[in-house]
Amino acid sequence: MRYLIVPFIIYILAKTEGVLSQDEISKERSPEFWRKNAQDDLLIKLSKTLNLNKAKNIILFLGDGMSNPTITAARIFKGQNEGFNGERDSLSFEKFPTVGLSKTYCVDSQVADSACSATAYLTGVKSNYQTIGVSAEVKLNDCLASKVEKNQVDSIAVWAQNNGLSTGIVTTTTVTNASPAGTYSHTPNRGFESDVYIRALNQSLEDCEDIAKQLIFRDPGKSFNVILGGGRKNFLPNSTTNGNRLDNLDLIKHWEDSKLNWKRSKIMSKKARTKYVTDRESLLNVDFRRTDYLLGLFNRGHLDYHLDSKSRQPTLKEMTEAAIKVLQKNNKGYFLFVEGGLIDKAHHVNMAYKALDETLEFSKAVQKAVDLTQENDTLIVVTADHAHVMSMAGYSDRGNPITGIAGQVSNIDKLPYMTLSYANGPSAGQHSNRGLRDDLRNVDNIGEKDFQYPSLVPLQYESHGGDDVTVFARGPWAHLFSGVIEQNNIPHFMAFAGCLGNGLTMCSNDYK
Template sequence: MASKLSLIASVLIFTSIVAAKPTKDGENQRSPRALVDLIDELEKGTWLEIGQATLQHQLTKKPDTTVAKNVIMFLGDGMSVATVSAARILQGQRNGFSGEDSTLYFENFPYTGLSKTYCVDKQVADSACSATAYLGGVKANYGTIGVTAAVRRGDCKASANPANHVPSIAVWAQNAGKSTGIVTTTRVTHASPTGTYGHTSERDWEADSDIIKAGFDPKVCPDIATQLVTTEPGINHKVILGGGRKNFLPKNVLDEDELPGVREDGVDLLRAWEQDKLKRGAKSAYVSDRDSLLGVDDVDYLLGLFDSDHMQYHLDANPKTEPTLAEMTRAALKVLSNSTNGYFLFVEGGRIDQGHHDNLAHKALDETIEFSEAVKMADSIVGSDTLIVITADHAHTMSFAGYPARGTDILGFGGNGNDSLPYSTLAYANGPSYYKGRYNMTEEDRHAANYTFPSAVPLASETHGGEDVQVFASGPWSHIFTGAYEQNAIPHMMAFATCIGPGLTACS
């Protein structure tokens, strides 16, 4: 074995050669790492110690079988396994490290499982049918929310039949006297948050104008925004935070950003929400910007809509006017923590998915890091009586592949093809960034927020992926979230832990 001195010399030579390579030649790159780290990793003892430390940590895990007073469900929309892996590396590299051994906050949770995401009628799920599964405990058809598979997409009459409705865990929580709330970076009427309160055969019927355009009567099958503000359980949500003001305002009314609403019925649902809370004699607040949100104090109900449409990507947002997902989550917990019976909170990092749909890998990964920060913030302020579950609704087609050297820029190249042209480590199976034939990408700024990573098949919007997604859990009964199971089992397990719902519970 080489002496310590020669080992150090070898490492120095290796790192100096790698660091000297040009950055745009398409070859594998390696960021220089601390010399001591490189030396340690060349010693087998280092890895044996890491293995033993991991074993000892695993042995310390002991199931917590106390009843969960509160449940927080974090949903990373489209947060595939590849997304989690690439995001952890980007996070580490942003902090000056190699990145591979970095971890997103929720990856440290003690228990992990896998969820099978398919719909009743589709091999690959969308955010609508999956929301019905992980919030209502029932698998449904593609494009439908809060209804059984007896309802086909776009069947207005069938969706209006209460017999076809699927109550969500938010209903179970409210029936048990718990407070409920939703937080999202998308429109609050988008598919995922709608799963907590809505019943519709078409996920796109967010305002009455959408239903009229489709040739149906909103009085027969109410739009999603109307359901949120005027019917249970949405009307009882203590917290509603996200985007989508346009779906709540008439088309002749301008919002805070001077943008018009889209409603045809002339109803101002924001005013309707305020009037309902006034009739209840409750303290309420409607806010539309970051400062107003952070200034909210001592209210029973909180409604915050921070954009006419979806909230801005974190990389694009004005931090002075638009709150982060972590800040919205903190505000929600401030309100919900006043509940003596506990609460159920749904938090969605929704723009992970939308970044992937446009082949914007950098934005998708950044949104994943922001999502992790929201989980970290929540975990830091809740008590041991809170079950936290993190999962995704479906995967995406982004791949993390090639043979890049350790420490290679995750937004960079994975190697060269047989045509001697470089290929990126991150790429998509399909989507809008498709180019005919191979080309030299070395002069492009792959760190630009709007850089589109290559796709193999031309589509206007990249599709979802059908593989299983991860489930991370911490808190009371979190150990039951291990293994591989159907996605619709998730709300049953959450309900069991907090003793709500019609099924078996820890209390029964």
Template sequence: MFLGDGMSVPTLTAARTLMGQRDNRPGEESQLAFEAFPTVGLAKTYCVNAQIADSACTASAYLCGVKANRGTIGVTAAVPRFHCVAAEEEQHQLSSIAAWALEDGRDAGIVTTTRVTHASPAGAYAHTAARDWESDADARVDCGTDAVQRDIAHQLVHSYPGNQFKVILGGGRREFLPDTVIDEEGTPGRRSDGKNLIEQWQVDKISRNVSYQYVWNRDQLMSAVESQPDYLLGLFEGSHMQYHMQANKTTEPSLAELTEAAIKALSRNEKGFFLFVEGGRIDHAHHDNLVHLALDETIELSAAVARATELLSEEDSLIVVTSDHAHVMSINGYTYRGGDILGPSDDLGDDGIPYMTLSYSNGPGYRPYSNGVREDVTKYDYHDIEFLAPAAVPLESETHGGDDVAVFARGPQHQMFSGLYEQSQLPHLMAYAACIGPGLHACD
């Protein structure tokens, strides 16, 4: 399962156009790798108490098959956000499709460009009343020193199903390290309980007499792909991984490289596997109105999917690509075919001032009028990756959108993913095709 966090339909359109224009074509006719999949559907993203969702309640939907409250992960809607005890009660906890795969004797893993404890990947393994409780220090802010619920990083290392994941690749070293420790690249740890969860992950593997490897840079990852340990933990940044366009290519693997490493590791299990891959920084760039980066991260997700299609047979491997929620970027104006997708519309406003083809309903790109006159943003270098696309309403962080999101499917039972349906149906459809988990199976 591939997830483009915040990958709205307009994001797909703009990203494919940019990809084509990078190859000196008009762009509109281009196709992201997964847009060639034979089946396309739409998923409704609202959550139990939210018309417009966040990445936490949606993770519960597309990984656990149940809609939940905004801000909560892996628990039913009986758990309010920030409740310090309820998520520990077993009757409120949800089981993910990763757990269903493990219970059938298959392997499981997660890959993300965010922290591995962030909302989306946490949906595969965590039960929490607050997505922000990534380390124990976070939980103590809301629940005090006697917090009952284990933080998300602790759950990944010590609780089922996270402690059984064969592959964990992404960012977020700081959530695993004590606040007295500085990591390999100078980021201080955030844990207040003194635990080094990276070391504890290694000790756990030693106790099981299995091979393992912890890596923190690209070269080490490439070596691990060759040596093929039983368990692989890769944490490549203190927090989120770098944007692709800003990344240090010698230390930072690409999403396609992470995906290939995970697939090669998990493919050793003859019964199969479940892998979750997230292009998580599409969302972050949108929140900051950094439209160039958002589109580039989408293109990087496409490259990762393309690599997966090369490594996995369409006959026996179901690949589903979707998003958790939309964003409020729009494509507007009456630009002629092949017009620069990052540039201004061919049209002018009624005030005679240009406007951009891509803009946001809200966010930090808002520019106040000067003497009642709108600013001409074409005076800036709008190809600069730090250019803030214009926004209509001033907000420190741009909001999500409530649009339906696209679902693309290839492989066994792909035709089931057509139509319009609840986001919470996705893991059940995947489980049906894979013959795992509760409910009916294709092989019954």
């Protein structure tokens, strides 16, 4: 019965800490309060002028699975954790001047996965479900078709490197996972992160090169200045404690050895300075001024959830700061891809509390990038690859804990229900018996980080949602990202602002 006590304490604390103070209630009852708020926001918008500068730097932040309900719930979660009125709080990127919506479907699927969506928002071409860096001519597992050059599509990372920019990827998942792989890989199956997975499907290693190997041996991956995330197992032979590779390759050693003879730049004869790190302390102690290439693999697989990491691994904010400090030494600028990948992983197991916490970590990373850059020359775009099926429902009073029970009981079975719940997932049936819902007031772990929120349809893993996702933009040509756009427009718009690629850019004679 512990649940009956904890939420009551939280609710009282929320009231005493100002979430719903009497002063706040009094202000909100006045029409003038809302009129003044609206006029203040109007003046802020009117003071903004279009930024038509060239984007020297471009940072794309990707909240994997960061649906609109996730953003709303995380905003409230943040405010309530800080003792404020959560509904009127904001995540860092919600303050960006431009907001739009992105259509996320694949060529062959109404609901996207992270592979086809990564191909869209990084290469500018829509593709098939579970394929990366290839056109829709390539079907799932068609290795031969993926080798055909005309079927391979390059990402904005390639366009940036062709213009002399530095490049990097940062993620809380494996660096070979679908989203970061979209910057450098061409594969008919997102699961081919290591050769062991290609062999498991009896595919030819000559026809299909695994994603980790592409990152280390092929451009643009081998030329990335920064690679930070998880997935150490995909780079080491299975003869080692942490490895799973069957080809006996040590890709980490190859990365280190390959940089020994690299020059720092085309005009400098000095050798490139490299650093490989495996834990948070080592990353924080890197001398970024004297590091040209930085590789950090902080776990065998995905990084731990922020709530479980116990400071062994760097935060997304810390990795973002490290990446920018390495990349910003290039006077020509840089392109950086940053993914908060564990939002998605938490949703897939119906753990909304962890998904919201990971969203807050993502917001902190965006704010760090804002703090380290200038709006006049750095375009920052924040978006998601796809939605999830978490919903926010009920008619709770203001200040009701967002991770708790909704404010009303069902008028059918007279039992309470959660504010947050899922359309499907592994928790289906967990909170019911023979079709009758359990009384959640008797559940003792609600509000804890590992609580699995109720879902309707039983699935091994909760599915993605097909709804549009939000795009937030700040910096040069940010206004291009307004309205409802196709997801594959995103890299084309970024390239226009930074004068990259072969399409129309602000530097093109055709545009001028």
